[in-house]
Amino acid sequence: MDVLITGTGDAFSSQHHGSSSLVRGPEGWIAIDCPGGVLRAWREASEVSGCLVDPFEVKDIILTHLHGDHCGGLETIGFMFRYMYPGSEGKPGPRPRLHALPEVLERTWERLAAAMDGSRGTSEAVHELETYFEPHALVEGGEVDVAGCRVKARRTSHGIPTAALLIAGPDACLGWSSDTEFDTELVTWLSESDCIVHECGEGPKHTTSEELSTLPEEVRSRMRLMHRPDTAPPLDPGLSLLGEGELLCIKSST
Numbered sequence: 029m030d031v032l033i034t035g036t037g038d039a040f041s042s043q044h045h046g047s048s049s050l051v052r053g054p055e056g057w058i059a060i061d062c063p064g065g066v067l068r069a070w071r072e073a074s075e076v077s078g079c080l081v082d083p084f085e086v087k088d089i090i091l092t093h094l095h096g097d098h099c100g101g102l103e104t105i106g107f108m109f110r111y112m113y114p115g116s117e118g119k120p121g122p123r124p125r126l127h128a129l130p131e132v133l134e135r136t137w138e139r140l141a142a143a144m145d146g147s148r149g150t151s152e153a154v155h156e157l158e159t160y161f162e163p164h165a166l167v168e169g170g171e172v173d174v175a176g177c178r179v180k181a182r183r184t185s186h187g188i189p190t191a192a193l194l195i196a197g198p199d200a201c202l203g204w205s206s207d208t209e210f211d212t213e214l215v216t217w218l219s220e221s222d223c224i225v226h227e228c229g230e231g232p233k234h235t236t237s238e239e240l241s242t243l244p245e246e247v248r249s250r251m252r253l254m255h256r257p258d259t260a261p262p263l264d265p266g267l268s269l270l271g272e273g274e275l276l277c278i279k280s281s282t
């Protein structure tokens with residue numbers, strides 16, 4: 029399973045893109061989160077890794093939650109597919125699928141409407157979320173298919189509805205903590221995967237490196253970190269930070 033790391037920053041980073049990645053599923057690329065400047069993040073990661081991704085080939089977006097450093101690029105992607113799709117000759121392009129917890133989907137349009145509803149200064153909205161995206165609910169305790177991968181979601185403790193993910197492809201499984209306070213039960217749930225990408229935001233409603241250092245070596249050896257503040261000191265040995273443009277080739281450990 030290939031996972032291209034497209035952003036490793038936290039919400040206040042001036043050096044990195046918002047924490048995000050592109051996962052190569054059997055039926056196409058899946059974006060995990062969609063930060064502001066998303067097309068630049070994807071292009072730069074493509075160039076660094078040599079793994080070229082055409083943005084129009086990213087037809088599935090999993091949105092973990094509605095903080096701006098995770099969802100600020102949705103307007104770009106929605107407009108891009110609708111109005112810039114190659115060969116669509118003025119007709120709307122295909123809608124990308126947007127996968128998120130039901131309560132996240134319910135409020136996504138609140139963030140986008142002012143820029144995307146086409147009301148031209150009147151109160152009459154012309155467009156809605158479904159104009160641009162095909163919404164699909166992630167089911168906690170269940171499993172959904174995303175581009176040929178089996179995706180499970182679990183709510184995290186982060187102040188607003190947020191989903192951690194297990195994404196199982198044909199040959200390996202990725203665990204994605206998303207934004208969360210340190211939660212050993214969540215880590216246990218994520219440990220079903222072959223590689224855990226965990227946040228290390230250090231602040232309130234986030235996880236600290238000190239907390240992650242308490243995890244067993246067996247878990248830490250399969251864990252890579254992101255969402256770390258620009259000003260945070262270097263990590264202790266035994267913890268490993270991801271880099272933008274890094275291409276993880278995850279193999280099943282069984």
Ligand SMILES: [Zn+2]
Nearest residue numbers: 093095186207
């Ligand atoms: Zn957040």
